Amino acid sequence: MILVALLAAALNSSQTGPGEGLRLHLSAGFPWSGVVLERSLPSGLRLGIETETAVARRLETRLGLSRDWTLTRSWLLQTGFGAGWVIQSPSVPRQGVQLIARLGARYRARYEPFVQFDYRYLISLQERSIQSTSGERTQWVSRPYVSILTQVGVRRAVSSSIALDVRMIFGEIDEVFAIPGASLGMQWRMR
Amino acid sequence: MKVVFGLAVLMWSGCLAAEPMIEVRIQGDVESSESGAVELWLLHRSYGQGELQTKLAVIATLKLDNPQSFDWQVLVPTDAGDGLSLYAWQDHNGDGAHCLPGTQTESATTIMLPPAAEFTIRAELELEPSCAGPFLDLEAP
Numbered sequence: 446m447i448l449v450a451l452l453a454a455a456l457n458s459s460q461t462g463p464g465e466g467l468r469l470h471l472s473a474g475f476p477w478s479g480v481v482l483e484r485s486l487p488s489g490l491r492l493g494i495e496t497e498t499a500v501a502r503r504l505e506t507r508l509g510l511s512r513d514w515t516l517t518r519s520w521l522l523q524t525g526f527g528a529g530w531v532i533q534s535p536s537v538p539r540q541g542v543q544l545i546a547r548l549g550a551r552y553r554a555r556y557e558p559f560v561q562f563d564y565r566y567l568i569s570l571q572e573r574s575i576q577s578t579s580g581e582r583t584q585w586v587s588r589p590y591v592s593i594l595t596q597v598g599v600r601r602a603v604s605s606s607i608a609l610d611v612r613m614i615f616g617e618i619d620e621v622f623a624i625p626g627a628s629l630g631m632q633w634r635m636r
Numbered sequence: 637m638k639v640v641f642g643l644a645v646l647m648w649s650g651c652l653a654a655e656p657m658i659e660v661r662i663q664g665d666v667e668s669s670e671s672g673a674v675e676l677w678l679l680h681r682s683y684g685q686g687e688l689q690t691k692l693a694v695i696a697t698l699k700l701d702n703p704q705s706f707d708w709q710v711l712v713p714t715d716a717g718d719g720l721s722l723y724a725w726q727d728h729n730g731d732g733a734h735c736l737p738g739t740q741t742e743s744a745t746t747i748m749l750p751p752a753a754e755f756t757i758r759a760e761l762e763l764e765p766s767c768a769g770p771f772l773d774l775e776a777p
Contacts, residue, residue, distance in 0.1 A: 532652065536688040536716065540652045571652070575711060577659035578755045 467635045474628025503533040523549035541569040557600040565592040590619035608632040657711045658752040664759030668703040672728040680717030712752040720749040723770035735767035
């Protein structure tokens, strides 16, 4: 519900002009599924909003800027950064502001292999309600957590505006080894 | 603008409730016929829910240089764990581990504690040569 509302708001706000493009990417898999909406800016940067969920227990939403750098005719380097909010429950409750730095590369071909590294820095914020002999008080506790995720996959364009991809996802979440995941994705490019 | 607004709404709607905790003061004595550092583990007998439920989850630890009296103030989460127990093990040979293979038997014990809601808890631990880890088959005091 929230995802749909967020997506609708983003689509309404995007008034694509000449030379600008809008890209929507949907992915579904285990444990990660998500939605990415990106808009190309005249400066060559891309403004994106991303929402990801891990089996509905962890939700990450962020706003980011990214850019493609052409290395050779075939190789493309991608860099990006962003900030957002993470919420996770139950059993291991977690919430806070997350900063992200992204580095990726892809090889332009009919079947386009790609790799993406994410460094995600979560500033976890937790409110405590403490009962003691002197009464009840609240306290905010902050703790940093680092997540490093690698995605490796291949993308195949099936038309001028639609591409499909498959990817493997592995790494650490909040400094703990995460079970490797996989997802299928569809990208829709509008001009 | 609407994107930023949507993101802000999502952030604000996604906040966790405050984690309820009780500030507990555990006072007691550790006795042992041997010398060596002692490590205390305060444990929930059961922690988590459903498939993620686990037994004997560590809440906090305390290190003592030798068997001695202690006065320990600790925050105990009350929303996801049940029952308290206190495990102690002694490092006779100073290797930083309890009963490594090929080393001598070191001391340990587990005691049950009353509920955290009592705020102040008295704990008497008598360490005996044993390589046991924390265990559950004890009745609450």
